[in-house]
Structures are given as C-alpha cells and as structure tokens.
Amino acid sequence: MPEAPCGLAGAADALYMRPMQALHTVAPPRCIALDWGTSNLRASLLGDGGSVLASRSAPGGVMAIVERRFEAALMALAGDWIAAHRCPLVASGMVGSRQGWQEAPYLPCPAALEAAALQLTAVALAAGPTLHIAPGLRCQGSDGQFDVMRGEETQLWGAGLAPGACCLLPGTHSKWAWMGDRPDEVRAFRTYLTGELYAVLSQHSILGRGMEFDAAVPEAFEASESYLEGVRLGLAEHAQATHVIFAARTAGLMNRYPPAALPDFLSGLLIGIEIGSATRDGAPEVVTVLGDAALAERYEVALREAGLVTTRAAADATTRGQWRLAQAAGLVGSGA
Amino acid sequence: MPEAPCGLAGAADALYMRPMQALHTVAPPRCIALDWGTSNLRASLLGDGGSVLASRSAPGGVMAIVERRFEAALMALAGDWIAAHRCPLVASGMVGSRQGWQEAPYLPCPAALEAAALQLTAVALAAGPTLHIAPGLRCQGSDGQFDVMRGEETQLWGAGLAPGACCLLPGTHSKWAWMGDRPDEVRAFRTYLTGELYAVLSQHSILGRGMEFDAAVPEAFEASESYLEGVRLGLAEHAQATHVIFAARTAGLMNRYPPAALPDFLSGLLIGIEIGSATRDGAPEVVTVLGDAALAERYEVALREAGLVTTRAAADATTRGQWRLAQAAGLVGSGA
Secondary structure: OOOOOOOOOOOOOOOOOOOHHHHHHOOOOOEEEEEEOOOOEEEEEEOHHHOEEEEEEEOOOHHHOOOOOHHHHHHHHHHHHHHHHOOOEEEEOHHHOOOOOOOOOOEEOOEEHHHHHOOOEEEEOOOOOEEEEOOOEEEEOOOOOEEEEOOHHHHHHHOOOOOOOEEEEOOOOEEEEEEOOOOOEEEEEEEEOHHHHHHHHHHHOHHHHOOOOOOOOOOOOOOOHHHHHHHHHHHHOHHHHHHHOOHHHHHHHOOOOOHHHHHHHHHHHHHHHHHHHHOOOOOOOEEEEOOOHHHHHHHHHHHHHOOOEEEEOOOOHHHHHHHHHHHHOOOOOOOO | OOOOOOOOOOOOOOOOOOOHHHHHHOOOOOEEEEEEOOOOEEEEEEOHHHOEEEEEEEOOOHHHOOOOOHHHHHHHHHHHHHHHHOOOEEEEOHHHOOOOOOOOOOEEOOEEHHHHHOOOEEEEOOOOOEEEEOOOEEEEOOOOOEEEEOOHHHHHHHOOOOOOOEEEEOOOOEEEEEEOOOOOEEEEEEEEOHHHHHHHHHHHOHHHHOOOOOOOOOOOOOOOHHHHHHHHHHHHOHHHHHHHOOHHHHHHHOOOOOHHHHHHHHHHHHHHHHHHHHOOOOOOOEEEEOOOHHHHHHHHHHHHHOOOEEEEOOOOHHHHHHHHHHHHOOOOOOOO
C-alpha cells in the first residue's frame, strides 16, 4: 500500500532545515532512501524529483550489525528524520540479503524497474513508518550457473541507461550489466571477483609478499607503467587467469618492477583479465562506468586500452534509482 | 670439485643402522639429500643407486628459519648423519631462493639435468662437508613473462620422463612442465596458483563465508558430485575464471549445494580452470601426475573428466632427482 507523502514536521533538522518562514521555498522531504551495504549505511533525505536534501552515513553495514539490531542502527543515523517527517523509507543493498534485516527475494532477469517496485519487501518499523526493501536480481548464465546482485540493480535504474546499454559497476564484486530492449530492463549481468581477488592476493598470498604498499591515497588516478602493462597482459592472457597472475610474483623476482610498482601491476592484471573475459564474446559499442571516481578512472583507462569507448554514469545514480523505485511503487506519488 | 664418497662411520644411527657385524650387507650412505621447501625440511640418507636408507623431516622450512639460522636447523635434523658419514649434501627447493640459505641462480629453459649439475651452488658448512644447492629453473612464456620453479625441476629429473612428456605437479603453485626432445631436458613450464587461490578464497573471501569445512581428512580421495560439477564448469568456463568462481557463492545462496559441499565445488572449479587453461592450446596425449597421493588422485579425476589419459610418476622422484644431480655433478661417482 502506498503511504501518504510525508509532511514536514516541526522538529528542527540541523542538516537541511531552513527557518520556518522560508518553508515555501524549501522542497519538502518526501522519502528517506537507504543505501545499506555490507560495510556502510548511507541515508539520504529526498525531496521532490528525488533531489537530495541531506545525506548522512555511518559504518553500520550489514556485517557490522550485531544481534540483528538493524532498527537501532537506522534510528541512530536517521531517527530524527524518521520522527520529524514520517516519510516512507526505501532501502537497497545487502540489507535485503539473508544476512540482512529481512530477505527480499531475488527478481529473475530480465528484470524491469516496474516489476521490482511491485516486489518491495515491507518491514514495519517500531518507530511507525514502513521500510521498503528493493529485491536483488538473479540471472542464470549460459553456463547454467546463477549470478546475483543487490543494490546495483537500483543504481542501474538510476543511471538513465538506454535500451541495449552495457554498464560496468566496478568494486569488490565488479558487475557487468546488459540492458534489455524495453526501458529500464536489466537483461543479464555477470559478476567478476576482481576487487576481492586483489585484496586477498595482495594481503594473504605470496604475490603480496614482494609488494610495497603506498599508504598515501592519491586524489586522482594516474596510470603507471606497471598498471598499463598489467592491463595489457591481463587482456591478452585472460584465458590463463590463474597462471598469468603469477607474473606479479616473477616481475618482482626478475627485478622487472620495484616492490612499490607491483600492487598496480596486479591491479592492472586483474582488471585486464576482467575486461578481456567480459568482452570475449562480443564487445559493446560503449561501456558506461558507474562507480566512485578513482575506481571508475582506473577502469576507464583499462577499457580504452582494450579499444572500448567509455562514458561515465551520473554520480547520484543510487538515490535516483531509489526515488524511481519509490515512485513506481506509488510511495511518493508520481507528479513530483 | 667432487667429494670423496662418504664412508660409514661408527656412530650409531637409530633410524637406519644395522649391527656392525651385518655391515657388509648394508648399502653404505653415499649422499644426504635435502628437500628444503617453504614449510618443511626433509633429509634423506641415500645409499648406492640413490636408494633411501633413512629419512626424517621437520617443520624447518625456509619461512620458519629466523635470523638465517639455516645450518642450525640442518644440524638439528641431520647433524648426526653429517658427523657420522661426512657425505656430500645435495639440496633442492626454496633453500636456493633469495629468502633461502644462499641464492642459487635460475637456469633458463630449455634446461637439461647436466647443465643444472654444472651449476650447483656450493655452501661450505661449519660442520665440514659442502652443501650443493640445485638451481631453480626460469622460463619465458609466449606472453613475454617469466615463470620460475624451485625444487620441481629436481622431481622432473627423478620422474623418468620420456622426451616430449607432459608432467603436472599439483600443489600450492601447480606446475605444468613439458619435456624437450633431448633426454632430461625441461623445455618449458607454467605455474598455476590453484592451491594458493583455494586457500585464500576459502579462508579470506566471501566464497568461504558460506562454506563448512570437514575437519576429518579422508584417507583416499573420493570425487563428490559437487567436485565433479565444479571441474566441468571450470573446464568449460576457464576463460571466465574470475567470474565463474563466484558460482561457489551463488551455489550456496541458491541452495544448490549444502555448505559442506562447497569447498569441494570450489576445489573442482579451480582445478578445472587450471586444466582448461593449460590444455587450451593443445592437449598432451598423456599427463604424468607427480605429487602426493590424495592430491594426485584429485587431479587425475579432473584430467579424465577433460578426456585426458593420466599416469602417475614414482613417489620417490625427489630423491631420485637429487641422486641423479649428485651423480651428474660427480659427487657420488657414477658407478653406483
């Protein structure tokens, strides 16, 4: 059941409130959107059209919640918003997984935004309003195996992708998604463990033993020579993935690169392997990259090295997607 | 310089000595062979023809040695043998790496046993005799990258491989070696990180989180259904390695296999990926498997699943190879 659009209650909210006399010029909060992942919880207060009025985050991801105290974590971050505005809440991400607050069953691909909006999983909060959790997506590959995503589907719906587009969401579990012919339809997708492989190999394997890690995180990504060579090697030898990563060991042994250049070499190798694998059965005309700036740039360099054209999705794809879900579910009206 | 074959001194050696009156029927010790790897040190006392008179091992691998106390570790394990027999010592494995006792430079492929015997690295022991460390091998792949092995080359020379044979040495860093046309010539080889990937992924990644590990180690390998499905999937999708391993997560999420079956599924996936990759440019007629029984069986099942014919190398390939090196170097004479 759609909830009434929430009103603007009297309690002051330091993060976005204007003085009362200016209220007619301020977009009223319509929805609280939660991006609730494995490590972090981000809450955004959305106004008309999904505009972000305020946002806050905390390290209260699903893995950090003890004894299922999900509501307590939510109230700690956004209890004042919930009390003040009594908005509907929409959540996407791992909060809908089996380890999350309540399992939101997967929607099979091809999956359209409208179908997801009809399948939100409602959780009644003790505090009053209802939390609506977006379903993750499930996809069966040509190899017969299932693949899954949680959270990325909402970003895809917020990214304004054209029918047939190919979208890459890099990260711990990098996702390649292909849109269908109908608007807002995710046709298929595939997960690559690139980010997690980089982490476990550099931290726990022999490859990391020869590496030196730079504590300073540069503001922007700049492609080093070792990164580019890693990318080229990974692209060419992606069908020998579990062999070619050993080059991150031998390049050190043979003094081809100093220890400080090896993390980038391994990163390039794994990203090259991912791109080579994902495009081996046909490369898309354009790849839309959706992710945080530094990681997106890292991938864009590699995609161009593979001869692909790239474009960047808008940074607010998550809240846009959450807003569109809330809208399609009738939670915030459709006129906004 | 060759050393004089060592005599049989008087000190009793509880592990192999016969009563003095029976001495004429006992093969005299000719050589002490050390298989000195990352985790373990194994010492074997070899008699005529490389027969193993006694052997001992300790967890004194290269990574366990502190403050470069290599000789102390050796003396603790085999000091009585060294004192009693004053044999030459031959060592193979990581003891010749940069982190080892003394770096034994790599021999480039194609590499013959004779060439390795000419390039033993001598270390004079404070205790008297000389330790001769076998060189590792280096090989440059068609992708321009170097690959390395240390210890496996000695096993290859002890395995009695025919010219042109293909030999697989499974393990943490699985090696595929192809013999050349000349006898005892290693033409090329390739490392696959299969064992290490299994370890880091099952212990440190999300794939392991859904797994249950059986503490009991079965005596013999029995191929489970999940192992076989993993192998088939890995073989078919080896060119999507960093994607297809995610099936070890989704197979749990989708209740396709119980948590206790997932370790075997991942093991099958990684071994299937290795075999699919190693044979994609041409499969050998026969693959000779060289390794401990349980792991060799695990691989043989997978190799047969790939339609390959397998044979097993003799279990004493390491000491045979060490003996042959000592012989070719003139350390133990050639008449034995």
